[in-house]
Amino acid sequence: MPVELIGKSLEELGALAERWGEPAFRAAQIYHALYAERQFDFGKMTALPAALRKRIEAECTASLPGVARRYESSDGAARYLLALDAAEGNGGAGAAATIEAVFMPSEGRQTICVSTQAGCAVGCRFCLTATLGLVRNLTAGEILGQVVVLLAGEAARLGPRTNVVFMGQGEPLLNYDATMAATRILLDPEGIGLAARHVTISTSGIVPGIERLGQERVRPKLAISLNGSNDEQRSRLMPINQKYPLATLMAACRDYPLRPWERLTFEYVLLGGENDRREDARRVAKLLSGLRAKVNLIPWNPGELPYRTPEAAASEEFRRILTERGVPAFVRYSRGRDVMAACGQLASIEQSLAGAGTSVS
Numbered sequence: 001m002p003v004e005l006i007g008k009s010l011e012e013l014g015a016l017a018e019r020w021g022e023p024a025f026r027a028a029q030i031y032h033a034l035y036a037e038r039q040f041d042f043g044k045m046t047a048l049p050a051a052l053r054k055r056i057e058a059e060c061t062a063s064l065p066g067v068a069r070r071y072e073s074s075d076g077a078a079r080y081l082l083a084l085d086a087a088e089g090n091g092g093a094g095a096a097a098t099i100e101a102v103f104m105p106s107e108g109r110q111t112i113c114v115s116t117q118a119g120c121a122v123g124c125r126f127c128l129t130a131t132l133g134l135v136r137n138l139t140a141g142e143i144l145g146q147v148v149v150l151l152a153g154e155a156a157r158l159g160p161r162t163n164v165v166f167m168g169q170g171e172p173l174l175n176y177d178a179t180m181a182a183t184r185i186l187l188d189p190e191g192i193g194l195a196a197r198h199v200t201i202s203t204s205g206i207v208p209g210i211e212r213l214g215q216e217r218v219r220p221k222l223a224i225s226l227n228g229s230n231d232e233q234r235s236r237l238m239p240i241n242q243k244y245p246l247a248t249l250m251a252a253c254r255d256y257p258l259r260p261w262e263r264l265t266f267e268y269v270l271l272g273g274e275n276d277r278r279e280d281a282r283r284v285a286k287l288l289s290g291l292r293a294k295v296n297l298i299p300w301n302p303g304e305l306p307y308r309t310p311e312a313a314a315s316e317e318f319r320r321i322l323t324e325r326g327v328p329a330f331v332r333y334s335r336g337r338d339v340m341a342a343c344g345q346l347a348s349i350e351q352s353l354a355g356a357g358t359s360v361s
């Protein structure tokens with residue numbers, strides 16, 4: 001079996017170099033070529049001596065997810081269906097799988113939304129991914145590979161700044177090690193080189209994962225998919241709330257060690273007649289009071305699932321009540337890209353993008 005290089009940390013490449021009897025700086029050169037230059041043709045890694053290039057060609061591989069389909073929406077967002085080969089040793093079934101990632105351009109920047117699992121076991125009721133169940137965890141290389149493929153696929157329209165959000169298929173904190181291994185390479189100035197403030201993990205509220213993330217020396221921003229204003233309502237929409245109810249989740253949020261520039265983001269999908277009433281807004285304001293946080297309100301986009309889009313006035317009223325009580329809140333109206341702001345809304349973009357009538361590679 002060839003050694004897969006994509007997703008390998010500097011330390012792992014160092015171990016490989018040592019095994020080959022190469023000096024440690026060769027590992028740093030390979031790491032830089034892979035992630036900073038994104039050079040996957042080993043023969044063109046010209047900083048390396050010819051004999052080492054040949055050895056890498058003979059013994060290693062650098063595999064990226066294959067583009068099965070590309071859809072482009074009228075607002076410029078491009079959704080990729082990506083094919084993954086079977087993978088081993090990452091806690092999942094290891095089968096070949098299809099996942100999705102989305103490129104969303106805007107003035108001077110782009111946001112890339114990636115998946116951390118194929119399917120998802122968390123079972124949120126408003127989420128089409130949930131209907132798949134968990135297919136398998138992705139490896140660090142497969143998570144990172146989505147960013148690499150989309151940056152290359154959209155090279156002609158890249159702005160100077162790239163944001164990455166872990167809001168695609170899957171619960172990132174239930175594939176913690178691979179997600180963080182990919183994140184460290186994304187945030188490493190010698191790797192992909194993104195700023196921590198431009199990378200966000202979105203969780204359904206996996207409390208042990210939140211606590212663990214808070215201890216990381218290098219970590220992205222944290223977003224929490226809230227979607228309910230009390231336990232009864234949230235458990236109905238997100239069964240994970242039975243395991244980590246609001247009191248436990250909010251305690252973890254209050255204990256979370258925010259950096260001086262940082263605040264928590266709470267995502268709240270507004271489902272008409274379900275969780276969008278004034279009393280819901282008041283309860284959310286109370287839950288978040290005293291936290292350094294903001295709320296993204298995402299009016300439900302009509303889709304296959306039996307929920308209603310809220311009235312525009314109800315969304316605005318919800319925002320007003322939160323803001324009035326000192327919780328900054330923003331309504332993200334449902335353009336193709338905006339539905340991406342919520343964990344689990346990814347699957348629903350397929351309809352809006354496919355429906356936009358442009359396609360496909």
Ligand code: SF4
Pocket residue numbers: 120121122123124127128129130168169170171203204343344345
């Ligand atoms: S919303 Fe996120 S955590 Fe919930 S089922 Fe969907 S992908 Fe999983």
